[in-house]
Amino acid sequence: MPTHGKRFVGLTSVAVAILFSASAADAQKKYDPGASDAEIKIGNIMPYSGPASSYGVIGKSEAAYFNKINADGGINGRKINFISYDDAYSPPKAIEQARKLVESDEVLLIFQPLGTPSNSAIQKYMNVKKVPQLFVASGATKWGDPKNFPWTMGFQPNYQSEGRIYAKYILDHFPNGRIAVFWQNDDAGKDQVKGLRDGLGAKAGMIIAEKSYEVSDPSIDSQIVALHDSGADIFFSWAAPKGSAQAIRKVGELGWKPKFFLANTATSVAAVLKPAGLQYAKDIISTAYLKDPTDPAWKNDPGVKLWEAFMDKYYPDGDKANANNVYGYVQAQAMVQVLKQCGDNLTRENVMKQAASLKDFSTDMMLPGIKVNTGPDDFYPIEQMQLMQFDGEAWRLFGDVIDGEVGHAP
Structure with missing residues (x-):
């Protein structure tokens, strides 16, 4: 009997140890809707049709970059599931697509929704729902108001x-x-x-x-x-x-x-x-604030060469003379940086916290001297530019x- 008792005690301590290690691992991993061990679901709204349809290539270049990241193993082992919808540059349609992404697709965040009118239409909804409206594809100054809209942040230099x-x-x-x-x-x-x-x-x-x-x-x-x-x-x-x-x-x-x-x-x-x-x-x-691959000055630039190789492999039908394809690439790189900083804490709150913790971040297609800096009270990532003719x-x-x-x- 004493032997059985000892065995029972031993098993109990092993079980406790297993439970403890499992709960410790779970404590390190935090997920909101749209995130799991396997994937990170990112929503996007673009004018693939309508009067601003020429901007649609931005969504395509971003999708291509996320495909590259997935092919390289994803972010901390998780694949990006990029869901991009057309709003035809129409605010009512943007609201409809934002609701679909948040309530039906259950994305972790909406990244790079394009256009000032469309983003103005969804801003209150996104903030009430506490879902990041991150790196808005518009330079309106209103995206830098963390006091009133803590879930909305721009990226490009504001107008x-x-x-x-x-x-x-x-x-x-x-x-x-x-x-x-x-x-x-x-x-x-x-x-x-x-x-x-x-x-x-x-x-x-x-x-x-x-x-x-x-x-x-x-x-x-x-x-x-x-x-x-x-x-x-x-x-x-x-x-x-x-x-x-x-x-x-x-x-x-x-x-x-x-x-x-x-x-x-x-x-x-x-x-x-x-x-x-x-x-x-x-x-x-x-x-x-970005390198122009058509400018002969960048002909042998390593960053431009990397971008060209990316275009050839992941977006071969994309136009290398279209600056919007550089823009989409850089925005996607910034999004990946934020997600890397999130580690295993993929909550919406931490996404915004990391987006507001970028320090001297730069990418290979940003002009030399241009840096991304954000803080809890500074939602204007880039405020420098260079003139060109x-x-x-x-x-x-x-x-x-x-x-x-x-x-x-x-």
């Missing part, structure tokens, strides 16, 4: 930063210029104009004319003619790719030769400048990296 950077350049080089502004009638356009005005400060009176347009407008000719007739010698186009291409073409057809500034989101040679006519795009100035064939960088910091949200 006000971009406007301030142009203002610095204009005040230095064209202090007596007369400015005409063409902008998209939504939060994005208003943000950009505000950044320019704030950057000009006491000289905001240099803006002598402005006209807005709707993304769905078939033609913007009347607005461009009116701005031409204002007598301005500096012209700003803050429009989606289609509107920007139309503006470049119309300015060229009018024989108008202002100092032309173009929104960073519409600098794709393939999607904007070629359709507009490269002869009309010559000398346009814009900003960059189109020479008729490719964009050429000039000057130093300029900081356009707008200050953190109150």
